[in-house]
Amino acid sequence: MRPTARLLRALTLGLGLTLGCTADPEDFVHEDDAEEGDSQYGVSEAAAAPGVRVPASLALQGRGTFYLTFDDGPSARYTRRIMEVLARHEAPATFFFSGANIAGNEPIIREVHAAGHRVASHQWSHVIATSTQFTGFVTRERDALDRVLGAPHPRLFRYPYGAGSTAKETVLRASGYPDGGIGWNVDTLDWCFGSDAYCDKVPTAYRRDYVGWVVSEARRLGGGVMLFHDIQGITASNLDAILTRMEGLGYHFGALPSR
Numbered sequence: 294m295r296p297t298a299r300l301l302r303a304l305t306l307g308l309g310l311t312l313g314c315t316a317d318p319e320d321f322v323h324e325d326d327a328e329e330g331d332s333q334y335g336v337s338e339a340a341a342a343p344g345v346r347v348p349a350s351l352a353l354q355g356r357g358t359f360y361l362t363f364d365d366g367p368s369a370r371y372t373r374r375i376m377e378v379l380a381r382h383e384a385p386a387t388f389f390f391s392g393a394n395i396a397g398n399e400p401i402i403r404e405v406h407a408a409g410h411r412v413a414s415h416q417w418s419h420v421i422a423t424s425t426q427f428t429g430f431v432t433r434e435r436d437a438l439d440r441v442l443g444a445p446h447p448r449l450f451r452y453p454y455g456a457g458s459t460a461k462e463t464v465l466r467a468s469g470y471p472d473g474g475i476g477w478n479v480d481t482l483d484w485c486f487g488s489d490a491y492c493d494k495v496p497t498a499y500r501r502d503y504v505g506w507v508v509s510e511a512r513r514l515g516g517g518v519m520l521f522h523d524i525q526g527i528t529a530s531n532l533d534a535i536l537t538r539m540e541g542l543g544y545h546f547g548a549l550p551s552r
């Protein structure tokens with residue numbers, strides 16, 4: 294196992310973090326060192342790698358609050374369904390939209406913004422960008438979202454696969470994203486539940502219980518940034534049950550700062 298792969302395994306096992314978006318950790322290389330740390334109430338993930346960690350600058354340390362985030366959309370099939378559920382629960386959310394899915398879905402993006410959610414960037418292409426590609430992928434997506442909204446979108450950015458680096462963080466800040474990459478500490482692993490293929494990231498006891506798995510992770514971590522994907526039907530179908538159970542446990546849903 295390469296050193297970078299060992300690091301990722303340590304992050305995955307030690308911090309309870311996993312890479313979203315079906316990344317294979319063995320293929321994921323980044324430039325930074327990290328150490329294990331306490332993520333019990335983990336939004337202050339100072340030890341996690343850039344891209345995966347939640348920036349301390351967001352000041353989300355309040356326990357018991359969850360910040361709902363949805364990556365990879367917009368989805369003509371699911372994003373509006375998810376918005377309906379969020380409205381029912383009066384829950385704000387952040388949508389990290391992928392540049393490849395903007396064309397044809399512009400009205401959805403404007404509806405997300407009009408509903409009070411954050412329209413945020415998930416890079417122009419859903420790949421692990423090279424350093425050569427990265428600046429263009431950031432600015433192209435930034436400008437595309439601004440054009441759709443007719444105004445600057447909130448300057449929040451999430452790396453595909455959480456694949457950040459110190460060099461990319463510098464590019465992000467120079468491109469107008471003051472916090473760098475916005476990571477997560479609660480991974481729903483929704484993409485693991487959507488196919489017949491076995492996903493060994495989900496404990497066997499929860500393989501047929503997506504709602505139970507997400508609620509158990511919420512209870513284990515107690516608060517923070519929760520990662521979903523609005524391209525996943527299982528999330529659209531089960532979000533209402535998840536939020537209902539979390540409300541029953543006394544949790545609240547917060548909005549990320551609007552940059």
Ligand SMILES: [Zn+2]
Binds near residue numbers: 313415452453454
């Ligand atoms: Zn993604």
